[in-house]
Amino acid sequence: MSGPAVGLRARAEALTAGLSPLLVAAEHLANSALPGAHGRRRAGAGAEFWQFRPAGASDGLARIDWRRSGRSDEVFVRETEWQAARAVALWVDQGAAMDYSGDRNRPTKSARAQLLAMALALVLLRGGERVGLALPGHPPRAGRAQAERLARGLDTAPAALEHATPDLSAIPTGGHALLFSDFLGDLSAIEASLNLAASRNLRGLLVQVLDPAEEGFPFDGRTRFESMSGHLTFETLRAGDLRAAYRDRLAARKDMLSALARHAGWRFTTLHTDSPAAAGLSWLYHALSLEQRR
Structure with a gap:
């Protein structure tokens, strides 16, 4: 193993040495069982874009995304992701x-x-x-x-x-x-x-x-x-x-x-x-x- 690789490994081991064994095991489990899992994926008040969906009868004009709608024959609403963490x-x-x-x-x-x-x-x-x-x-x-x-x-x-x-x-x-x-x-x-x-x-x-x-x-x-x-x-x-x-x-x-x-x-x-x-x-x-x- 080359010098830089040895140094990287030593720094990584030093970084994880102070972590709780429970935390290390839980990290491994979370990464293997639910890779990429996100805590909240539903529509609501927030700033982060989530998805486009076809507009419904109850959607007001202010909710329509005209740029996206202009690229098809359907009218779409831009939804943001719910941000109120519980x-x-x-x-x-x-x-x-x-x-x-x-x-x-x-x-x-x-x-x-x-x-x-x-x-x-x-x-x-x-x-x-x-x-x-x-x-x-x-x-x-x-x-x-x-x-x-x-x-x-x-x-x-x-x-x-x-x-x-x-x-x-x-x-x-x-x-x-x-x-x-x-x-x-x-x-x-x-x-x-x-x-x-x-x-x-x-x-x-x-x-x-x-x-x-x-x-x-x-x-x-x-x-x-x-x-x-x-x-x-x-x-x-x-x-x-x-x-x-x-x-x-x-x-x-x-x-x-x-x-x-x-x-x-x-x-x-x-x-x-x-x-x-x-x-x-x-x-x-x-x-x-x-x-x-x-």
Whole structure:
């Protein structure tokens, strides 16, 4: 390798050395899953040109682009892109339960949720959106510098409690929120948050992140279950006998979460740590885009 190339590589390595590993991984995911994705592509008040479209009966003469219309037999309207960036707040459950993985080759629920949240934030920031965290001291802001602040806020060690509680009170009215958790704890705090969201016209997504072992319950024989915080333990000699009842209760919980989300005007989905992160990011991006058009 020649001298200039070595110097360039050294400068590049020095530049990225101080970046959060979460931010680096999220950049890679965002670039591979949603290349060129734009945060807001719909008509509205703004200065940036978006598209020409045929004029309709409700379009006034002031909206017609006569230069474009002069090149065809149709009359066209020049549309600009909507510029009023909305606030988007992200929340990832930092409770100890999220640090679970059923296999050393799979990421923990916390790691997958943090990666998805950060990658989505990068895509939104590129589109000019204001993104923050549903945590004290992390208001929605725009710009590249905000990405590094978000990465530091998301990349935290699990708390001592099994599950954390979201706080949506600081999100601007009319904004959007995404809540990432396994939602396997007490749902009263989630219900209260969604009621608050509905009263303040906040739209959003409930994103349940689960390990495959939590879906399939592949346990048999003598098994000792212990919560990630160590506060709860349960031992059985015939774990397989519990499988059907467990799956029924999990299905009922998902139905409850879906109903809570629907009542608040939100959407609910379940993502798994053994599925490609790119597929999850794509779903989140398009679901949030649909919410922002409502």
